[in-house]
Amino acid sequence: MTGRINKTLGLLIGAYLLVFLQSHWQGPRLWLGFQPDLTPALLVCAGLTLRAGHVSTSAMLTGLWLDSLSANPLGLSVLPLFIAGWAVFTFRDLIMRDELVAQFYLGTAAGAAVPLLQVWLLWLVGAAPLFGWEMGVWWLINALFCGVAVPVFARLAKLLDRWFSHPLHDPNRWPNENRQIVRGKH
Amino acid sequence: MKRFFYKSQQTAVGAVLLTVFLLLVMPESARARLKSAIGGLFLPLIGISTTGQVALESIGQLGATNSESSPTNQALGQAPASLSELQDEVDRLRSVNKHLSELLALEPLIPWETKLVRVVGRDPFNWWRRIKINLGSNKGIRFNQPVISAKGNLVGRVSEVGSLTSWVVLVGDPNCRFSALIKESRSQGGIVSPRQYSSDLRTVELTYLPNDVELRPGQAVVTSGLGGGFPKEIPVGQVVDSWVSKDGLYVEARIKLHANLNQLETVRVLTRY
Numbered sequence: 069m070t071g072r073i074n075k076t077l078g079l080l081i082g083a084y085l086l087v088f089l090q091s092h093w094q095g096p097r098l099w100l101g102f103q104p105d106l107t108p109a110l111l112v113c114a115g116l117t118l119r120a121g122h123v124s125t126s127a128m129l130t131g132l133w134l135d136s137l138s139a140n141p142l143g144l145s146v147l148p149l150f151i152a153g154w155a156v157f158t159f160r161d162l163i164m165r166d167e168l169v170a171q172f173y174l175g176t177a178a179g180a181a182v183p184l185l186q187v188w189l190l191w192l193v194g195a196a197p198l199f200g201w202e203m204g205v206w207w208l209i210n211a212l213f214c215g216v217a218v219p220v221f222a223r224l225a226k227l228l229d230r231w232f233s234h235p236l237h238d239p240n241r242w243p244n245e246n247r248q249i250v251r252g253k254h
Numbered sequence: 255m256k257r258f259f260y261k262s263q264q265t266a267v268g269a270v271l272l273t274v275f276l277l278l279v280m281p282e283s284a285r286a287r288l289k290s291a292i293g294g295l296f297l298p299l300i301g302i303s304t305t306g307q308v309a310l311e312s313i314g315q316l317g318a319t320n321s322e323s324s325p326t327n328q329a330l331g332q333a334p335a336s337l338s339e340l341q342d343e344v345d346r347l348r349s350v351n352k353h354l355s356e357l358l359a360l361e362p363l364i365p366w367e368t369k370l371v372r373v374v375g376r377d378p379f380n381w382w383r384r385i386k387i388n389l390g391s392n393k394g395i396r397f398n399q400p401v402i403s404a405k406g407n408l409v410g411r412v413s414e415v416g417s418l419t420s421w422v423v424l425v426g427d428p429n430c431r432f433s434a435l436i437k438e439s440r441s442q443g444g445i446v447s448p449r450q451y452s453s454d455l456r457t458v459e460l461t462y463l464p465n466d467v468e469l470r471p472g473q474a475v476v477t478s479g480l481g482g483g484f485p486k487e488i489p490v491g492q493v494v495d496s497w498v499s500k501d502g503l504y505v506e507a508r509i510k511l512h513a514n515l516n517q518l519e520t521v522r523v524l525t526r527y
Contacts, residue, residue, distance in 0.1 A: 088299045090378040091386070098516065101453040102380045124266035128273055136292035137375065139382040139413075139421075139429070142285050143277030150270045187381070196428045197381035200450030206380060 076122045078228045082221070083110050083130040091137040102206035107134060108178035109217035111149045113225060115156030116165045116174075123153045140186070141193055148185035152178040171218040179214025183207055290416050297418060300374050304388065357404050357520070364406045366485060367526035369393070373518045374419065381451065383427035385410075385518060390418045400484045400524040407512035408477060408488045409521050424515050425490070426458045433480040434460060434490055441467040442478055445490065445509065455515040457494070463505040469496040475509050485527040 090103055097103045107130050114126040131146030156174055164170045184207075190197055277285065357370070375386035389395050399412045401422045410430050414421040423430045425445065434445045443463045460475060473493040479486030489512055496507035 084295075085299075087378065088296050091296075092300065092303060092375040094376065097376070103376070103378055105378065120263040120266040124270045128270060132292050133295070134378060136289050137296065137386075138377045138379045139384055139423075139427075140379060141277075142289045142292075143274050146270060146274055146277075154267070186379075190381075197379075198383075198428060198451040199381065200452060202453055203380065203451045206453075 074232050075118060075225060075229055076125070078225060078232075079110065079114055079118070079122075079126055080129060082224075083107065083126060084133060086110060087130065087133040087137065090134075100206070100209070102210070104206075104210050104213045105134075105179075105183070106214055106217045107145075107149060108152050108182040109175045109214040109221055111153035111182075112156050112171070112174050112178045112214075112218050113221045115153040116160055116171070116222065117225065118157075120157065123157050124150060127153050139195075139197075140190065141195065144189050144193070145186060147189065148182045151185065152182050168219050171222055172215040174215075175218030176211045176215030178218075179211035180207065183210065286414075290414070293416065294418075300388075300419070304372070304374065364402070364522070366524045368402070368522035369395070369525050370404070370520055370522055371395075372520055377421075383410075383424040383430075383455065383515070384413065385422050385424060385521075387420050387422055387521065387523070388418075389523070390416045390420050392417050394525060395420045395523055398483060400488065400527065402488060402522050402524065403513040403518065404520050404522060405512075406489065406522075408484070408490045409513050409515065409518065411483065412523065422521070424455070425511060425513075426455060426515065432483050433478040434475050435478040436463070436467065436469065436493070437474040437476050439467055439473075442480070443507075445475075456491075456511045456513075458491070458509050458511060460493075460507045460509050461499070461504065463496075463507065465498065465503075465505055467505055469493055469505065469507055471495060485524070 086106060090105060090107075110130065111123070111127055114123045118126070127150035128146050131149050132143065134140070134145045135142045156178070163174070187197075187199070277288075280288070369389065371387040371389045373385050374388045377384040387395075387401075395412060395415055397412055397415050401409045401411060403409050408425055410422045410424040410427070411432075412420050413423040413429065432445060433442060435442050441463050443460045445458055445460050463469070471493055475490045475492060477484040477486060477488040477490060491509040491511040494508040494510050496505055498504075499506055
């Protein structure tokens with residue numbers, strides 16, 4: 069349980085920092101000509117490792133934070149992010165979720181689907197943002213970035229988990245350092 | 255799909271759907287307040303990043319001061335900074351000095367009362383063009399105030415005001431339309447955002463120009479003052495090319511903005527105009 073809470077906290081802190089960086093760090097925009105959005109990758113990570121409640125909490129908070137810093141109607145990003153995280157969560161037992169390639173494909177798919185869903189929802193609520201064929205290029209690149217980001221985030225999450233959680237007790241593990249009787253001379 | 259019907263999962267899905275539904279049916283004013291409150295959660299990070307920048311700048315200045323006292327250091331037997339390092343520092347200070355001098359020199363040339371503000375963020379979504387500035391209602395920033403670049407060219411207008419920060423919608427965003435004219439011929443028109451998304455933020459379109467207008471590349475475009483949103487004669491950009499609209503009723507022109515909207519660090523908010 070503690071491990072899960074740590075993971076959720078880590079993920080939420082990561083989402084908070086990521087949303088802040090996407091809004092306040094102009095480097096990628098100046099180099100690439102667009103601002104990459106890696107939040108779908110974060111939700112894929114949540115879907116791969118966390119429970120249903122944690123996935124929905126992550127989607128809600130990340131979506132609300134993103135929308136609060138944007139001209140999108142508040143709450144618009146929640147549903148696309150939740151769908152991405154939930155789809156992974158539902159089918160995660162059927163996929164080789166620890167494989168790097170699987171994570172890359174999941175991230176790429178989520179990175180491609182989430183902006184499309186956001187644009188569709190914007191169109192539904194009657195907002196009129198800028199669209200154009202040139203967006204197709206950054207949509208594709210952003211999807212690939214998300215694909216690359218999922219394995220990176222997953223490994224980062226594992227690393228943080230190892231730092232901040234007690235290792236799970238595994239009676240079958242040998243040598244078991246907690247139980248091993250070290251015999252000396254006497 | 256059987257997993258879907260587990261109770262905890264139903265609760266999770268229900269919570270998300272309920273949140274989205276409540277946000278959709280919420281009155282606009284309440285939603286704006288909530289948005290501002292959630293956005294306020296990032297203020298500590300904005301503060302930290304701004305303080306960090308200032309600290310880095312002051313460290314740079316401290317370094318410059320130390321290098322000035324290098325004769326003393328040399329006298330004390332310390333190693334002097336290399337000539338190239340000193341040259342780099344001199345170049346950096348020279349560029350800072352030039353930038354500040356330019357800002358100071360431009361101040362009297364701008365005929366309106368302005369407030370110099372720092373750009374602290376941007377809209378994370380590429381389909382909107384907005385920037386965040388570090389002043390809010392506590393410093394007299396008001397809704398719809400025009401915003402110009404440090405050199406006095408049009409940038410946009412204030413679209414949302416928080417207590418400590420505000421949002422500025424940039425020229426070229428669909429939510430920033432205003433009346434402009436060709437300075438030479440005084441032909442009225444309206445600047446609209448590009449019909450399509452373009453990564454070049456400096457190009458916008460001027461439409462509804464009369465058919466008899468004579469347009470040449472390089473002609474200056476300024477605000478017309480109509481509608482009261484922007485004062486008259488703020489420089490906007492210059493004509494790149496023009497064409498007759500598809501229905502033949504009016505002329506359209508492509509305008510290159512003077513202000514580089516990709517690299518805004520400081521802007522001026524017009525407080526009295």
